[in-house]
Amino acid sequence: GCVAQTTNTSAPWPANSSCIYEDALFEAEVRRIVAEHPLPQPLFLFWAPHIVHGPAQLPEAAFEALDFISVAEGAGSRGRQNYLGRVRDIDAAFGRRVAQLKERGMYNDTVIVMSADNGGPLGSANNWPLKGGKHSNWQGGVRVNAFVSGGAVPPSVRGTTYNELVTVWDWYATCLLY
Numbered sequence: 001g002c003v004a005q006t007t008n009t010s011a012p013w014p015a016n017s018s019c020i021y022e023d024a025l026f027e028a029e030v031r032r033i034v035a036e037h038p039l040p041q042p043l044f045l046f047w048a049p050h051i052v053h054g055p056a057q058l059p060e061a062a063f064e065a066l067d068f069i070s071v072a073e074g075a076g077s078r079g080r081q082n083y084l085g086r087v088r089d090i091d092a093a094f095g096r097r098v099a100q101l102k103e104r105g106m107y108n109d110t111v112i113v114m115s116a117d118n119g120g121p122l123g124s125a126n127n128w129p130l131k132g133g134k135h136s137n138w139q140g141g142v143r144v145n146a147f148v149s150g151g152a153v154p155p156s157v158r159g160t161t162y163n164e165l166v167t168v169w170d171w172y173a174t175c176l177l178y
Contacts, residue, residue: 083124108151116144
């Protein structure tokens, strides 16, 4: 959400221009850390964006870029437009940081682990083919997508899929192998 206060709670973005989004602040700090990191020293970086969680605010341009959703889906589509705008916004932020890793020559030694913490909220996200969503015990609430990427991922496993049970605490041991 926005770090500054706003009086407009009906819009998916703050009404004042002094707003600084916390995920923009986090991205700026990640950018700074990567830019200033001494090479070839290893780097562990944990980045957990908040934008897909409440208070469901996003930059106005990110919301308006998806106006076609409200046209195609009609009434009730603002929630979906808002949610997808937030996902699109953070996806672009990760893309910029991957590009930065490549520019600094760090990408080939990088392992990126991305995992959701729960399914998307019902009504604005689509967890199909799983039943349920956030705040439910159905698979759509607790079974989530995850992936491993980066130049350090062995070529023999790139592009493969693993459909077995994996939990968050499995990542620690997995990352120790690198």
